[in-house]
Each structure stands twice: as structure tokens, then as C-alpha cells.
Amino acid sequence: MADRTLRGAGLGSQSFEDERGIEFxxxxxxxxxxxxxxxxxxxxxxxxxxxxxxxxxxxxxxxxxxxxxKPEEKAEKPARTHWDMLLERRSEKELEDILKERLDLLRGGEIGPAHLHKANRKRRTAKA
Known part of the structure; x- marks a missing residue:
């Protein structure tokens, strides 16, 4: 008999409790x-x-x-660039020295793209 009384009622979707005496x-x-x-x-x-x-x-x-x-203003950090991070590790004087050293190696044909070295070799052999 109890099964018939709940038939058709969606269990859990509807409350049969009375709202009297409830303080919101x-x-x-x-x-x-x-x-x-x-x-x-x-x-x-x-x-x-x-x-x-x-x-x-x-x-x-x-x-x-x-x-x-008003919404709270978020404190935004300034964007750290590659240059900023580089300056954290080395001084500008050190960077200038490294640049000069690398440019000398590049011009001497010790580093850099292979097509540049071939042209340098031809020029060196023609001068000699």
C-alpha cells in the first residue's frame, strides 16, 4: 500500500514538508x-x-x-623583458665584452652559418 501512495511523485525532486514555523x-x-x-x-x-x-x-x-x-584595483607588476632578466645576471660591461668576443669569432669564420664561411675562405685565399 505504501508503494502506491508514492507512485507518480518524483522522489527527491519535491518536498512534502510544510514551511510553517520556519524562519528564513x-x-x-x-x-x-x-x-x-x-x-x-x-x-x-x-x-x-x-x-x-x-x-x-x-x-x-x-x-x-x-x-x-568599486572593484579592487589589482596591483600589476611591470612585464619583465628578456633584457631585464639578462641584466639581473650580468652587467652591461660584461655584456659588451661578450658581444665583442662573439663578433670577432663570427667575423673570423669560427662560428656562424656555413654559407658565410665559404665566402670568407674564398676571399682569404684570393688575397694570399
């Missing part, structure tokens, strides 16, 4: 406006910390609080 938490409505000028309200607890932004339910853009709460 204090709530507040918080308004937001997105860049597409959609205005919407979100119900939150009075005790909740109100966020400055909320995703718009219509377009998905980030809506700003109408009540004037």
Missing part, C-alpha cells in the same frame, strides 16, 4: 548593471559580503554594482 534568513536585493545596460538584482544574505561585480544572466558580461561598490 534575512535577505537583501543587490542591483547590478552590465555594459549592455541590462539591469538585474541578486538576492543575498544581509550578512554576506557584497561583490562589486556579478555575471549578467542575460548576456554573460560582467555587471557592476549599482550601489557604488
Amino acid at each position: 534568513a534575512a535577505r537583501q536585493q543587490v542591483g547590478y548593471r552590465c555594459p549592455a545596460q541590462h539591469e538585474f538584482e541578486i538576492t543575498m544574505s544581509v550578512e554576506a559580503e557584497i561583490p562589486a561585480t556579478w555575471e549578467c544572466p542575460r548576456c554573460g558580461a560582467e555587471g557592476l554594482s549599482i550601489s557604488g561598490i
Whole structure:
């Protein structure tokens, strides 16, 4: 008999409890406006910390609080370039010395692309 009384009722999807005697938490409505000028309200607890932004339910853009709460400014670090990282390891004088040494090796044909060395060899043999 108990099986017949629950037949057709989606178990877990519907509560048969009565709401009498239940005290709900204090709530507040918080308004937001997105860049597409959609205005919407979100119900939150009075005790909740109100966020400055909320995703718009219509377009998905980030809506700003109408009540004037400003988002926190994030401190952005300046981008570290390859040159900045290089200067952390070596001084400019050391880098100039290394550059001069490498250019001398390149001009002497000891390093660099093979097609440049062939031309240098021909010039050296023609001068000699």
C-alpha cells in the first residue's frame, strides 16, 4: 500500500514538508548593471559580503554594482623583458665584452652559418 501512495511523485525532486514555523534568513536585493545596460538584482544574505561585480544572466558580461561598490584595483607588476632578466645576471660591461668576443669569432669564420664561411675562405685565399 505504501508503494502506491508514492507512485507518480518524483522522489527527491519535491518536498512534502510544510514551511510553517520556519524562519528564513534575512535577505537583501543587490542591483547590478552590465555594459549592455541590462539591469538585474541578486538576492543575498544581509550578512554576506557584497561583490562589486556579478555575471549578467542575460548576456554573460560582467555587471557592476549599482550601489557604488568599486572593484579592487589589482596591483600589476611591470612585464619583465628578456633584457631585464639578462641584466639581473650580468652587467652591461660584461655584456659588451661578450658581444665583442662573439663578433670577432663570427667575423673570423669560427662560428656562424656555413654559407658565410665559404665566402670568407674564398676571399682569404684570393688575397694570399
